[in-house]
Amino acid sequence: MPGLTEIFGMEASWHRCEECGLPFQVPTYLYDHACWHKKSIYCPYGHENKVILRTDQTLDGKEQTIVFLKKEGNELARRLSAAKGQITKLKKRVK
Numbered sequence: 834m835p836g837l838t839e840i841f842g843m844e845a846s847w848h849r850c851e852e853c854g855l856p857f858q859v860p861t862y863l864y865d866h867a868c869w870h871k872k873s874i875y876c877p878y879g880h881e882n883k884v885i886l887r888t889d890q891t892l893d894g895k896e897q898t899i900v901f902l903k904k905e906g907n908e909l910a911r912r913l914s915a916a917k918g919q920i921t922k923l924k925k926r927v928k
């Protein structure tokens with residue numbers, strides 16, 4: 834997934850909005866700034882996300898991207914299995 838790093842050569846980390854679930858990237862220097870000054874970051878829709886010191890902050894950008902993609906993969910697998918369940922239900926109804 835191309836991000837700020839690939840497009841602008843900017844070190845950045847992925848986040849998911851606590852409010853709307855939208856994935857978005859924040860340049861590392863801005864995230865660190867927010868961390869030090871106990872400020873919040875905002876998703877592109879303007880939802881406030883508290884900056885919490887997490888273990889994945891010790892990871893570098895690439896590792897953070899991997900952690901994010903794993904979470905995203907799990908979420909997609911969950912949605913896929915839910916959709917399969919819906920299809921099975923609808924098939925039974927059609928018969």
Ligand SMILES: [Zn+2]
Nearest residue numbers: 850853876880
């Ligand atoms: Zn949001």
